[in-house]
Amino acid sequence: MNYEEHIGENIRSVRSAQGLSQQAVADLCGFSNTILSQYENGKKIPNLVTTAKIAKALNVSIDRLYYGDENNAFITMQSDDGKKIVNSIYLLWSKGVIYYNGNPNYSYEAMMLSSYGIDEQINKNGLYLEIMKHQEPIKRLINQLNEFKERKDTYQTPDRFLEMILDSVASEINKEIQNYKNMSKKDKFLYGR
Known part of the structure; x- marks a missing residue:
């Protein structure tokens, strides 16, 4: 249907x-x-x-x-984990709970938790949340959301553009999930999940 x-x-x-x-x-x-x-x-x-x-x-x-x-x-309906993940990230981002900061002083790229805004002190001493799965799509999503927020007024149909961003990343995450399901047990062990 x-x-x-x-x-x-x-x-x-x-x-x-x-x-x-x-x-x-x-x-x-x-x-x-x-x-x-x-x-x-x-x-x-x-x-x-x-x-x-x-x-x-x-x-x-x-x-x-x-x-x-x-x-x-x-x-x-079949579960759409990619969409659920993307919608969760979008909600946290839109409420100002998370912000992506690829800080070169930190040993791995992380999600920065900040209730104070971004400044040099927080960049050095901020709280970090490690992304365990789907790192690249999630980082790309937040970067695109940050850019969208800055340029929202320049888009002819901002709601449609935002939906395209969310759908694109959800699709990418769903592909990663499917690829993982198709891996052998040995490959999953080597993959580290």
């Missing part, structure tokens, strides 16, 4: 059940009711960021809008 074909129906169903107009939901989401109408009628499919805005406005989970029923989400 292609759940994306039904997301518009699910949005309309939840909105109607709550007695909300398209205009009211669109206002909460920050876009026009024409756009919401296009989503509800299946003329456009909202991206993840937009779906999250709609879910928040309707006070339901993304799963409710995407699958029609939260109980179906993880039962009918």
Whole structure:
């Protein structure tokens, strides 16, 4: 079943059940009711960021809008560990909990935990969190997020660009996970996991 074909129906169903107009939901989401109408009628499919805005406005989970029923989400869909990892990293980054700092004074590149901002003292004495798996994709993700944050206003469709970054890294992590699953026991031992 292609759940994306039904997301518009699910949005309309939840909105109607709550007695909300398209205009009211669109206002909460920050876009026009024409756009919401296009989503509800299946003329456009909202991206993840937009779906999250709609879910928040309707006070339901993304799963409710995407699958029609939260109980179906993880039962009918194959696990997407890459997406879960990327979404976790994105949440921590967006809340200012983590920041990537390839500090040459440290013995290995690490994720820097900082609640104080980045300055020379923290670079020397900061707290570090070692990345045990998927180091390169995670470092690349955070570097791309930092660049995106600085240049967000220059993108024609920033939400779509952000979604592409997240999807790309999730796909890369999923490939690494699959490659690891396909390794022999000996190779896994040599790989160190």
